[in-house]
Amino acid sequence: MEKYLINPNQKISHISKDIYGHFSEHLGRCIYEGLFVGEDSPIPNVNGMRCDVVNALKEMGIPVLRWPGGCFADEYHWKDGIGPKENRKKMINTHWGGVVEDNSFGTHEFMELCSQLGCDSYIAGNVGSGTVQEMSEWVEYMTFGGLSPMSELRKQNGREEPWRLKYFGVGNENWGCGGNMSPEYYADTFKRYATYVRNYDSKNNWIYKVACGPNSEDYRWTEEVMKRAHWIMNGLALHYYTVTGNWSKKGSATEFTREEYYTTLSKAYKIDRIISRHLEIMNRYDPDRRVDLIVDEWGTWHDVEPGTNPGFLYQQNTMRDAVVAALTLNIFNKHSDRIRMANIAQTINVLQSVALTDGEDMLLTPTYYVFKMYKDHQNNTLLGSYITTEKEKYDGNELPQLIESASVDENGTIYSTIANTSADAGAEIKCQIADFEVSEIKAEILCGKPEDYNSFSEKETVKSAEFKDFTVSKDGFTAKLPPCCVVKFVVK
Numbered sequence: 219m220e221k222y223l224i225n226p227n228q229k230i231s232h233i234s235k236d237i238y239g240h241f242s243e244h245l246g247r248c249i250y251e252g253l254f255v256g257e258d259s260p261i262p263n264v265n266g267m268r269c270d271v272v273n274a275l276k277e278m279g280i281p282v283l284r285w286p287g288g289c290f291a292d293e294y295h296w297k298d299g300i301g302p303k304e305n306r307k308k309m310i311n312t313h314w315g316g317v318v319e320d321n322s323f324g325t326h327e328f329m330e331l332c333s334q335l336g337c338d339s340y341i342a343g344n345v346g347s348g349t350v351q352e353m354s355e356w357v358e359y360m361t362f363g364g365l366s367p368m369s370e371l372r373k374q375n376g377r378e379e380p381w382r383l384k385y386f387g388v389g390n391e392n393w394g395c396g397g398n399m400s401p402e403y404y405a406d407t408f409k410r411y412a413t414y415v416r417n418y419d420s421k422n423n424w425i426y427k428v429a430c431g432p433n434s435e436d437y438r439w440t441e442e443v444m445k446r447a448h449w450i451m452n453g454l455a456l457h458y459y460t461v462t463g464n465w466s467k468k469g470s471a472t473e474f475t476r477e478e479y480y481t482t483l484s485k486a487y488k489i490d491r492i493i494s495r496h497l498e499i500m501n502r503y504d505p506d507r508r509v510d511l512i513v514d515e516w517g518t519w520h521d522v523e524p525g526t527n528p529g530f531l532y533q534q535n536t537m538r539d540a541v542v543a544a545l546t547l548n549i550f551n552k553h554s555d556r557i558r559m560a561n562i563a564q565t566i567n568v569l570q571s572v573a574l575t576d577g578e579d580m581l582l583t584p585t586y587y588v589f590k591m592y593k594d595h596q597n598n599t600l601l602g603s604y605i606t607t608e609k610e611k612y613d614g615n616e617l618p619q620l621i622e623s624a625s626v627d628e629n630g631t632i633y634s635t636i637a638n639t640s641a642d643a644g645a646e647i648k649c650q651i652a653d654f655e656v657s658e659i660k661a662e663i664l665c666g667k668p669e670d671y672n673s674f675s676e677k678e679t680v681k682s683a684e685f686k687d688f689t690v691s692k693d694g695f696t697a698k699l700p701p702c703c704v705v706k707f708v709v710k
């Protein structure tokens with residue numbers, strides 16, 4: 219029997235809702251088909267946004283959406299995506315399949331999508347192939363309420379009031395697809411571009427500036443960028459993808475051995491150590507901890523589904539992916555004192571998606587249910603918690619069997635989420651909550667075999683359900699968790 223302790227007296231940090239954020243790039247079928255089908259589509263839509271997807275994302279509690287990339291951001295010229303659609307420039311999407319981008323989804327459409335979703339916006343600007351003026355004018359176009367060339371242009375295009383822009387990324391992966399820069403060069407470039415990302419209305423629309431951060435374990439990048447530019451940024455963005463094999467042979471999304479299953483999970487769990495090491499460096503240059511860590515790309519990256527365009531990054535999503543999401547979100551909660559936002563890649567039809575579409579059909583992936591179950595943590599306070607558990611090493615990477623986090627909302631209700639990473643072993647846990655008298659507990663579970671997934675012919679193979687295998691005690695509960703599962707307890 220494992221011991222699980224939750225301490226409501228130990229209130230650690232605010233869990234920013236934006237930790238549960240998402241990412242949408244002009245890549246494959248994420249924007250076109252996935253989110254946007256156009257006003258004339260037979261697929262039910264409001265102003266071109268597909269209703270089934272928008273409703274599902276709202277229900278899941280999407281708090282913030284990142285756009286337009288990714289690598290696409292550093293070759294995107296925003297003026298090509300405004301004005302009458304028939305006049306919009308067509309371009310080649312060189313990174314993703316070499317397809318024609320007709321720019322029918324641009325700034326106005328993205329802001330309309332965010333408004334339908336009821337979520338905040340996070341836009342990544344073009345540093346790699348754009349100018350300082352272009353970036354500066356984009357921010358003016360979106361956020362300036364007074365009289366100026368860009369606000370007049372916005373009005374001509376049908377939008378009178380400025381939009382609220384919460385986050386602005388100054389480039390993306392500028393160590394790679396965003397210009398192959400050294401950290402020293404990027405730090406100077408960031409300062410130059412960020413200077414002209416103006417706050418036109420600091421009171422109502424203060425823009426949070428995100429600098430391009432490291433790729434995975436590139437600690438030198440963090441060191442150099444923090445050393446030179448920490449004072450002018452609000453957040454530094456880490457990217458970390460879980461790749462089971464290697465970049466040339468990543469492994470199938472649905473067919474994998476037990477060994478590969480554990481390799482995936484242990485590689486995903488490694489993000490905990492990586493975050494801690496980047497934070498140590500950041501804290502040295504920013505002892506007041508003013509600059510947050512942002513994880514604006516994370517998730518599993520498998521081989522594309524057989525027969526699909528390799529540049530479209532379309533992959534299925536199994537219980538293995540759901541456990542990756544669950545353990546990662548528990549880790550983010552535990553680091554919520556320093557992580558302000560995270561964005562899983564990518565919302566629809568690309569990499570670790572929460573929904574997949576096929577024409578007018580849509581399915582929800584196992585990862586979707588994890589986000590829906592975990593939405594209760596948004597804007598709560600992280601509590602001190604600890605669980606005893608077995609730990610194994612796979613390929614030198616550690617993996618605990620049980621990974622948890624707990625939070626409390628403003629009414630004193632406690633939410634605990636636990637992932638059981640074992641493919642074959644269940645776990646019995648005894649939870650005790652300090653100085654707490656339990657009046658009611660409800661629980662929800664997502665479980666299955668690691669390879670289980672939802673297909674268009676069987677959409678509900680994996681779905682969350684009420685969990686009943688627990689007994690309530692005076693100060694907690696005892697529960698029997700099945701193998702390969704994610705469970706949420708709501709304790710009043």
Ligand code: AHR
Binds near residue numbers: 289290563564
């Ligand atoms: O999410 C897919 C790609 O991964 C993004 O465009 C890029 O930023 C990263 O390399």
